[in-house]
Amino acid sequence: MDWKKEFIDFSFKKKALKFGTFKLKSGRSSPYFFNSGLLSTGKDIIKIGLFYAHSIIASKIKFDVLFGPAYKGIPIAVATSIALKNHYNLNIPYAFNRKESKKHGEQGDLIGEKIHNKKIIILDDVITSGTAIHHSIEIIEKQGAQISSVFVLLDRKEKGKRNLCTINHLKNQKSYEIISIITIEDLISYLLEDKTLKKHIPDLVQYRKKYGI
Structure with a gap:
């Protein structure tokens, strides 16, 4: 729980x-x-990269490339690649997608490492x-790559609209493991130990009952 608490304190x-x-x-x-x-800031993104790098190494998941979905996933993938090199001496390439199609120059939907036949970790924030x-999964599968896992900072663990795409669907139907730095449960546990923030717990619990998986 120490590193989870560190991330919540930081946030x-x-x-x-x-x-x-x-x-x-x-x-x-x-x-x-x-x-x-x-x-x-530079200090912030270095810290974020370290949180992801430590989580990836601790998971012992096999992978070849980091994928950062546009837009917020792009700096996350870059920072994590740097952290893996600086702290674990792993020279891991990264790739990210375009949101707008490009018809000239370096064409294609992806920028960075070619991911065909590679094992991919998706890095996103929430x-x-x-x-x-699901959108990132579709992009990667079209490139003929295999998804090793999905890493996020926060897993809110909520139902999808009309229950069409929930986290459980991702895990059970697609067999993609989702690993988060913290979840809504970690946040509630953190609040329980803070006298000032404890007042927010009833609202979070009620919201969780309504939308949680």
């Missing part, structure tokens, strides 16, 4: 993790919000219903 300090009332992309009203875009992850 609160940078105001990337907040409590209140937030409207999500899904239309849901959430009592908490995580914005990795605020972790935007997973809610799994819709965005």
Whole structure:
């Protein structure tokens, strides 16, 4: 729990993790919000890369390439590649997708390492219903690559719209393992130990009952 606590402390300090009332992309009203875009300094991204690198090494998963979905996954993939080299002497390449198609110059949907027949780790910041992850999976599968795992900073563990694409669907149907630095349960456990933040627990628990998987 120490490294999980360290990440939550870090996120609160940078105001990337907040409590209140937030409207999500899904239309849901959430009592908490995580914005990795605020972790935007050189020191921040070095730390984020280390969290991912330590988690990847601890997982003992075999992989060849890091994949960062545009846009937030791009700096994550770069930072993690650097951390793996600096701390574990692993020279791991990365790739990321374009959101806009390019018809000239370096054409194609991907930039970076060629991923055909490679084992891929997807790196993203937050997973809610799994819709965005499905999009990355589709991109990678079209390239003839194999997905080793999905790593995220925060797994909100929520149902997908109309239950069409939940985390359980990803795990059971596709057999893709999702590994997170923290989950909503870790966040609630953290709040239990903080007298000031403890007041937010009922809202998180109620939200979890309504949308959680």
